[in-house]
Amino acid sequence: MNLKSGRIEQFEGYSQFKNLQEFNAHVEMWLSLHKEKFSKGELAGLKRLVRFAAKIPGVSNAKIGTILKAIHEEYNGNGISRSTFKRMIAKALEIGIITVLETERKNGSQSSNLYVFNRFPKSEPPKKEKLDHPNKTINLSKANKSQKINKRNDTVLDHTYTSDRVPQSFTSTVKYFFPKAKQIEEFWKMASIAAYKNNCEQNLNAVLAAAIHSFKQLIGKMKTRAINNPVAYFYGILTKKFEEMYFEDLFKMGFLAEDNGFFMNFFYKK
DSSP: OOEEOOOGGGGGGGOOOSSHHHHHHHHHHHHHHHGGGSOHHHHHHHHHHHHHTTTBTTEEOOOHHHHHHHHHHHTTTOOOOHHHHHHHHHHHHHHTSEEEEOEEOTTSOBOOOEEEEOOOOOOOOOOHHHHOOOOOOOOHHHHHHHHHHHHHHTSOOBGGGOOTTSOHHHHHHHTTTOOBHHHHHHHHHHHHHHHHHTTOTTOHHHHHHHHHHHHHHHHHHHTTSOOSOHHHHHHHHHHHHHHHHHHHHHHHTTTTTTTHHHHHHHHHOO
């Protein structure tokens, strides 16, 4: 017997997550392992479905048409097709990321599906044979060679050696306070991780603007107090910034129209 369609609140019991943060963390783990199995369009569909599963963490009964319309608007008319979305669902089902349940209206006709995200399975400990490595004889010539390489690597490189993966405008902002290439790259690495965690890494302009703004906030804090780990502090500021952007997107999509108080209390409860 199929489930009866209705408001998303009635499916709260299907959620496998304590809160939105835990849900996002499990999605991140799924994607870190299986992201390459999805095409760019399929990945856009999956990430949009994740956003529609925010009100009840990990559960969505949004219609396919509604999801496709949101993607179409986000990418300025360059959305994805219904067939692409269905291929994404098929792959996510096969991998185990989601479970799909059919729902029906009171008259028995088919309604929108219920998409339930699954928890990422706990990893098993390494097999015993992989842990029991035999002792190896140390090759002194190789050891000395390795020491020489490490010594060369200790040479401090300034900002002009920063990787091309780091946007120039970000390098220009950071170099006055952290002039080493390795430091600049570490800050950008944290920005990339935070963007990926919050499903917005494709919007480079937004990521760059948020990263620069967060770095300036970090410098402002450093002028008034001692910061033991500036990179970690920067990551914290940036993560909060992305979360604010995430909830702003939900508001624009209409999710917070009736439940604004609930989400704000949830977001700032700590």
